[in-house]
Every structure is written in structure tokens, then in C-alpha cells.
Amino acid sequence: MAIQKVLLVDDSKTELHHLTDLLSKRGYAVRTAENGEDAMRRLAEDKPDLILMDVVMPGQNGFQLTRAITRDPRFADVPVIMCTSKGLETDKVWGMRQGARDYVVKPVDADELIAKIKNFD
Numbered sequence: 001m002a003i004q005k006v007l008l009v010d011d012s013k014t015e016l017h018h019l020t021d022l023l024s025k026r027g028y029a030v031r032t033a034e035n036g037e038d039a040m041r042r043l044a045e046d047k048p049d050l051i052l053m054d055v056v057m058p059g060q061n062g063f064q065l066t067r068a069i070t071r072d073p074r075f076a077d078v079p080v081i082m083c084t085s086k087g088l089e090t091d092k093v094w095g096m097r098q099g100a101r102d103y104v105v106k107p108v109d110a111d112e113l114i115a116k117i118k119n120f121d
Contacts, residue, residue: 002049002121003028003049003050003117003118003120003121004027004028004029004049005028005029005030005031005046005047005048005049005050006023006028006029006030006031006048006049006050006051006052006117007030007031007032007033007039007042007043007048007050007051007052008020008023008030008031008032008033008051008052009032009033009034009035009036009038009039009051009052009053009054009057009062009065010032010034010052010054010057010083011034011035011054011056011057011058012054013034015054015106016032016034018108019052019083019108020032022108022110022113026114028117031046031048034057035057035058035059035060036057036059036060036061036064036065036068037059037060039051039065039069040065040068040069043069043074043075043078047074047075047078048078049078049120050078050079050080050081050117050120051069051078051079051080051081052080052081052083052104053065053066053080053081053082053083053084053100054082054083054084055082055084055085055086055091055095056084056085056086062082062084062095063094063095063098064098066080066082066095066098066099066100067098067099069099070098070099070100071099079101079102079120080099080100080101081100081101081102081103081104081113081116081117082095082100082102082103082104083104083106083108083113084103084104084105084106085105085106086105087105091103101120102116102119104116
């Protein structure tokens, strides 16, 4: 199944704008959420093919949200890529343990991100 619909979850409007622009120019349909509550609402409205998840957000952080999404039978098949400034190996390991399928460190390298997304096609 080709990835077409991407849900971006990030509390930074700058980051949302940058990543939306990057993905839209490559033909992806992008929806955004600025926090966990918003993300869960967006998921229920229209299930994406892939989720790009920030970690540091107010309220529920990206690790907690990833765990909730990947353990929910309705969304367990949606791959989550952590997309965060937290680049330590322990952060990556923890993200993967929460259910993430891949991990990208900000600032995002466009070619690396697109390659990782295409791995799920």
C-alpha cells in the first residue's frame, strides 16, 4: 500500500509548515495536529497511511501518544516515524519500544525522510 496520507503531529507551527511544504511538494496529502488530543481527533476523522510524531509537546508527549496509537487496534497498522530533536540513542530505543517503526532527528534531512517514508510503500 503506497503512503499517500500523512498525519504530522508537532506543537511547532514552524515545523508543521516546513514539513507540510516538504511533503506536499512530493505529492503527499498532509493533515496536522498540534497535540495529542488533536492527533487522536484527526485519527478518528480520517485514518492516515503514516504518522510523523514529534516527542516534546505540551500535555501528552510523543512517546506516550505513539504508545497509545500503536496499541489501539484501529490504528495499530499505521506506521509511526518519530520526528524529533531528541537524538540520543536512548531516545531512539525508547521511541521504538513505544511502537515507532522508524526515527528521524531534526533538523530533518528531506531526502532521508522521504526515503524512510518510501520504506513503508
